[in-house]
Amino acid sequence: MRRRDLLLGTLSLLILWQLLSWLLRTEVLPGPWTTAQAFVAALPKGLWRHFLVSGYRVIAGIALAMLLAVPAGLILGQSPALNRFFSPIVYITYPIPKIVFLPVILLLFGIGNVSKIFIIFLILFFQILVVVRDQAAAIRPEMIYSVRSLGAGRRALFRFVFLPATVPAALTALRVSIGTAVAVLFFAESFATTSGLGYYIIVDSWGRLAYPDMYAGVVAMSLLGLLLYFVVDGLERYLAPWMFLRDA
Amino acid sequence: MTATDTARPMVEVRDLLFYYGEGRDGLPETPAVFSGFSWHAIAGEAWAIIGPSGCGKSTLLYLIAGLRKPRGGEILVDGHPVPRPRASTGLVLQDYGLLPWATIWENVALPMRLGRFYKGKGANGDPVRPYPRPDIPAEQVDYWLDRLGIADQRAKYPAQLSGGQRQRAAIARSLLQQPNLLLMDEPFSSLDAVTREDLQLLTAELRAETGVTTLVVTHTIEEAAFLGRRILVLNSPPNKQPRVVDNPGAGDRGYRGQPAFWEKVAELRGLLAGVSEAVVAPS
Numbered sequence: 001m002r003r004r005d006l007l008l009g010t011l012s013l014l015i016l017w018q019l020l021s022w023l024l025r026t027e028v029l030p031g032p033w034t035t036a037q038a039f040v041a042a043l044p045k046g047l048w049r050h051f052l053v054s055g056y057r058v059i060a061g062i063a064l065a066m067l068l069a070v071p072a073g074l075i076l077g078q079s080p081a082l083n084r085f086f087s088p089i090v091y092i093t094y095p096i097p098k099i100v101f102l103p104v105i106l107l108l109f110g111i112g113n114v115s116k117i118f119i120i121f122l123i124l125f126f127q128i129l130v131v132v133r134d135q136a137a138a139i140r141p142e143m144i145y146s147v148r149s150l151g152a153g154r155r156a157l158f159r160f161v162f163l164p165a166t167v168p169a170a171l172t173a174l175r176v177s178i179g180t181a182v183a184v185l186f187f188a189e190s191f192a193t194t195s196g197l198g199y200y201i202i203v204d205s206w207g208r209l210a211y212p213d214m215y216a217g218v219v220a221m222s223l224l225g226l227l228l229y230f231v232v233d234g235l236e237r238y239l240a241p242w243m244f245l246r247d248a
Numbered sequence: 249m250t251a252t253d254t255a256r257p258m259v260e261v262r263d264l265l266f267y268y269g270e271g272r273d274g275l276p277e278t279p280a281v282f283s284g285f286s287w288h289a290i291a292g293e294a295w296a297i298i299g300p301s302g303c304g305k306s307t308l309l310y311l312i313a314g315l316r317k318p319r320g321g322e323i324l325v326d327g328h329p330v331p332r333p334r335a336s337t338g339l340v341l342q343d344y345g346l347l348p349w350a351t352i353w354e355n356v357a358l359p360m361r362l363g364r365f366y367k368g369k370g371a372n373g374d375p376v377r378p379y380p381r382p383d384i385p386a387e388q389v390d391y392w393l394d395r396l397g398i399a400d401q402r403a404k405y406p407a408q409l410s411g412g413q414r415q416r417a418a419i420a421r422s423l424l425q426q427p428n429l430l431l432m433d434e435p436f437s438s439l440d441a442v443t444r445e446d447l448q449l450l451t452a453e454l455r456a457e458t459g460v461t462t463l464v465v466t467h468t469i470e471e472a473a474f475l476g477r478r479i480l481v482l483n484s485p486p487n488k489q490p491r492v493v494d495n496p497g498a499g500d501r502g503y504r505g506q507p508a509f510w511e512k513v514a515e516l517r518g519l520l521a522g523v524s525e526a527v528v529a530p531s
Contacts, residue, residue, distance in 0.1 A: 145315055146345035146418070150359050150425065151335025151366070151380040159365065160358065164349045242349045242405045 030212050038212030039219050047200060051220050054197040057113055058185050058228065061120025062174065068121075069128035070170050074162050076129075077136020094130060098122045099184055111192045119188055120181050124174065131173035135166045168240030175232045182225040197221045258291040258326060258429055258461040259312055265320030266304075266311060280486040281307050285321075287480065287490040291428070294455050294499060295463045296476025298516065303482040305465045309431050312463065313339050325429060335359070335380040338422030338430040338460070342437050345418050346406040352417050353402040356393055359425040360384040380425055392420040396450070412443035419451070423458065430455075432464045436471065445504075448474050452499035469520070473512045474498060481519045491519065 014032050021031040030038075039047070076083045076090075102119055109115035139161065147161050189198025201217035204210075237244055267280040281304035289295050297305045310316045311323055314330035314337070322329055325337065333339070346355045363380035393399045396416040398409075406414055415435055422430060432451070436444040448471060455462050464475050472479050479493040495512050497503045 140344045142341045142344040143347065145310075145313075146339060146341060147347075147358070148315065149313055149333045149337060149339035149431075150362055150421070151333065152362055153332075153366075156362055156365050160362070161347070164347070168349075240349060242407070 027211050030215055034212050035215040035219060039216040042213055042216045046204075047216060047220055050195055050197050050200040050217070051224065053113075053195045054185060054189065054221070055224055057116040057189075057196065058120055058181055058224070060113075060117045061181060061185075062124060062178075062228075064117065064121045065124035065128055066170060066174065069125045070132050070166065073129045073132025073170075074136050074158070074166060077133040077139075077166070078162065083133065083137070090126065090130065090133075094126050098126075099187065102188060106192060116185060116188045116193075116196070120184055123184055124177055124181055127177045127180075128170050128173045132166045132170050135169040136162055139165050168236060168243055171232055171236045171239065175229060175236065178225060178228050178232060182221065182228070186221060197224065256291045257288040257324075258293075259289040259463070260324040261285060261287045261308075261312075261321070262324070263321035264311070264318055264323065266307060266316070266318055280319075283486040283488055285487050285490065287492075289461060289463065289478075291461050292459050293461055294452070294475060294477045295461075295480060296472035296478075296498075297463060297465045297480045297482065298467065298469065298472040298476075298520070299482030300484070300520065301467065302485070304485050304487055305467075305482050306433050308482070309433050309463060309465050312429075313337055313431055335362075335425055336427050336429065338425070338427035340415070340418045340422050340430070340432045340435045342434045343411065343414065346414060346421075348406055351403055351405055352398060352409065352413075353389060353393065355406065355417055356420045356424060357386065357389045358421060360386065360389060363425075384424060388424055392424055393417075395454075396420040410443075411439050412447060415439065415447060416450075419447075419454070423454065423460075426458075427460055430460045430462045432462065434465055434467065437467070444471070449501060451475060456499065469513050469516045470504075473509055473516060474504060479516065481516065483520070493519065 018031050018033075021029045076086055098119065101122070102115075105115045105119055105122075109118055144157065144161060147157060152160060185196070186198040186201070189196035190202040193199050193203075197217055197220050201214055201221065205214035205217055264282045264285040265280060266282045268278050297308065299305045307316065311318060312325060312330070314325075314333040317331065324330075325334065328334075330337075339345075346352075347358070350358070359380045363382040363384055366379040367382045390399070393402055396419060398413055398416045398420065401409055401413055401417075406417070409417070418435075435451075436447050439447065451462070451464070452475060454460075462475075464471070466472050466475070473495060475498060476493075476495055477498045479495055481491040481493060483491075493512070493516060497506065497508050497512075503509050
């Protein structure tokens with residue numbers, strides 16, 4: 001997407017927000033300007049710290065999911081025998097909303113960082129695993145034959161074929177599921193905790209009926225999601241430029 | 249390197265048995281593709297392998313490449329069995345052999361990178377699976393890109409090239425490691441007529457330049473007659489006896505315009521139709 005289009009889109013959304021706020025005339029929906037002032041004022045007074053805490057949790061969850069799901073997906077995608085065994089398990093667990101396990105996870109891992117990181121990991125793990133597995137399984141046999149015929153063994157195939165073929169797909173899966181990860185984080189942080197943007201929005205601001213502060217938190221959470229999205233998008237373009245070719 | 253200074257066989261197929269699939273009792277599910285099949289190719293020869301779909305011509309190529317294992321008998325390449333692919337056999341497939349995420353230069357340079365990847369192992373000199381040479385210089389990549397006429401495409405990705413240019417890159421890649429055996433499986437089947445004839449001529453030239461033993465699998469009679477100095481004709485399985493047609497004029501630029509070419513085409517057509525079994529010259 002071009003920078004100009006992005007700017008135009010942001011501007012349209014801000015105008016819409018302002019119009020809505022004028023229309024409703026309620027303190028529940030302050031305008032963008034009020035919110036911006038509250039955001040700047042709140043940053044040094046704790047919002048910044050909550051932002052960092054939430055950022056750490058979601059990035060740690062993502063990193064853990066990538067680190068475990070990519071190799072697992074590669075192995076399943078390469079080995080039909082293993083995949084035959086695990087495929088029904090993945091099939092059954094994939095559609096289960098992992099968030100329902102949050103109470104259990106809180107009991108097991110406590111109310112600190114670990115439980116939040118784990119629930120994000122749990123949700124992303126299956127998304128990435130399935131995409132990487134299918135991508136690895138879909139590699140054309142001709143390509144594998146060709147590279148094997150050049151003298152490549154298992155290790156070289158992994159390095160020169162399977163890894164470059166699947167990492168971009170994993171990033172795409174990640175980009176798609178970042179929204180889910182941040183939403184889950186918000187939910188997990190909205191109770192039984194004392195830090196994070198979810199806590200700031202729900203417990204701290206909403207509880208005090210401090211609407212501009214609450215919106216400052218909403219903006220911070222949106223920025224977190226947006227920032228992660230941009231980073232993954234950029235990584236995708238950097239690591240897989242061939243996926244963004246214009247027509248030859 | 250000259251074509252044939254010795255009559256050393258490069259490929260030897262002895263009493264080959266091969267079938268696909270295996271039932272619960274260990275017996276073949278489908279009839280054998282090859283049964284008691286013996287055949288050989290002398291180093292430096294240019295072979296075409298022709299036959300109808302399902303005759304086993306690609307199977308034979310994959311067996312020689314070490315990508316399939318014989319169920320019985322043995323296949324020797326350069327005097328050794330091939331339980332796994334060997335780097336000094338080049339393989340060019342119809343399409344999809346290039347890595348879509350790598351530029352043309354990177355694709356052609358892949359044997360060089362693999363050689364460096366296996367640097368330590370190459371020194372062991374495992375005769376069964378010679379690893380790619382660890383010492384291919386990058387200039388060789390440029391040389392072959394240039395020789396195949398795709399030097400100006402080096403920074404592009406395979407998807408940005410025409411089918412003919414992609415096959416040129418695939419050929420350049422297989423020649424980079426200086427193979428002594430080059431296997432091609434329907435390499436030009438998906439190309440238009442003009443491009444196909446260009447690449448057939450180029451293949452003949454490169455074979456003459458490098459002296460590499462070539463086996464080209466094709467279903468096109470004219471391609472077999474142009475590229476194969478010797479032509480192996482396969483028919484419906486099981487293949488038991490090789491039927492070989494000598495075709496000394498193959499590979500010459502003007503051959504396609506000569507009556508001898510068309511006579512050979514007619515002979516092959518007859519053989520494939522199963523009409524004139526009498527003209528079969530035993531190997």
